[in-house]
Amino acid sequence: MTAKETIEIExxxxxxxxxxRVHKVSPAAVIGIAPLLASPSGFAATMAILQLGTRVDTSGAGAKAAGMQRMMAATPDDLLVVHDHVLALSDWLIEGAESAEPTVWRRDEIRENGWAVETRPDGLWLVRPSGPGGAGRGHLSRLADPHLCAMVIQHASNGTRPECRAVRDLQRRPAAEARELREERAHYAVWHAALAVLAAELNDQLTKHHVLPPSAPAQPWTRRALRDVPAGTPLPGGAANDAQAIDLHTEKAL
Structure with missing residues (x-):
């Protein structure tokens, strides 16, 4: 049996x-990034022809489909599994991103708790019903959609990390700047937590890779992180692969 390659999640x-470029090897409609290209014959028919080994039209959508099939064949299976797990990150939302203690929820957790996500002109809100049977309107909290799936793909494609300025004392900053820095930290922290979750999940799924947690610091705005925290430092809230909400506590170490 071939030994697994040990590799850090980033x-x-x-x-x-x-x-x-695994996000390019399947139809855009399947990966949820863009609508399926219209074609007189349809993509499904084109793929069926390719699978049967029949000659296909190499112009327009047919050429794109053929190229896609070649890319798919050249892509290791483990990396396609990685992409499937990254796509599942699209359900994460941040409650109180601008506050000192933001919390991350998945949409299925919100539903399981009997809550709801409400879309308003000023953004997304988490609705916690109150009263008998949840009849009352209850408590409202602002939600931020970090577009986590797109964020992970974008930074992985570019070899970058989310911006997170090393400003330690937010109390002395203007209110608007402090709120912006808190949101910046919340987005960084949820990205970091997502990578830790991916590493834990993929370790059980991949056949040729042993995946290490992110070596990136969990809180790069702290003094300790700026001295280069070693890989394996626990995440804020200890939520590396917890199925519950991820409590980021982005300012606890300030």
Whole structure:
């Protein structure tokens, strides 16, 4: 049996999205990034022809489909599994991103708790009903959609990390700037937590890779993180692969 390659999650994502471009090897409609290209014959028919080994039209959508099939065949199976797990990150939302203690929820957790996500002109809100049977309107909290799936793919493709300025004392900052910095930290922290979750999940799913947690610091705005925190430092709230809400506590270490 071939030994598994040990690789850190950021390096694995870079390989998947920057080198193999796994988000390009399946129809856009399948990966949820753009609508399926219209075609007189339809993509399904084109793929069926390819699978049967029949000659296909190499112009327009047919050429795109053929190229896609070649890219798919050249992509390692493990990296396609990585992409499937990254797509599942699209359900994460941040409650109180601008506050000192933001919390991350998945949409299925919100539903299981009997709550709801409400879309208003000023954004998304978490509705916690009150009263008998949840009849009352209850408590409202602002939600932020970090577009986590797109964020992970974008930074993996570019070999970058979310911006997170190393400003330690928010109390002395103007209110608007402090709120912006808190949101910046919340987005960084949810990105970091997502990578830790991916590493834990993929370790049980991949056949050729042993995945290490992110070596990026969980809180790069703290003094300790700025001295280069070693890999494996626990995440804020200890939520590396917890199925419950991820409590980020982004300012606890200030």
């Amino acid at each position: 390096a694995l994502l870079y390989r998947a999205y920057a080198q193999y």
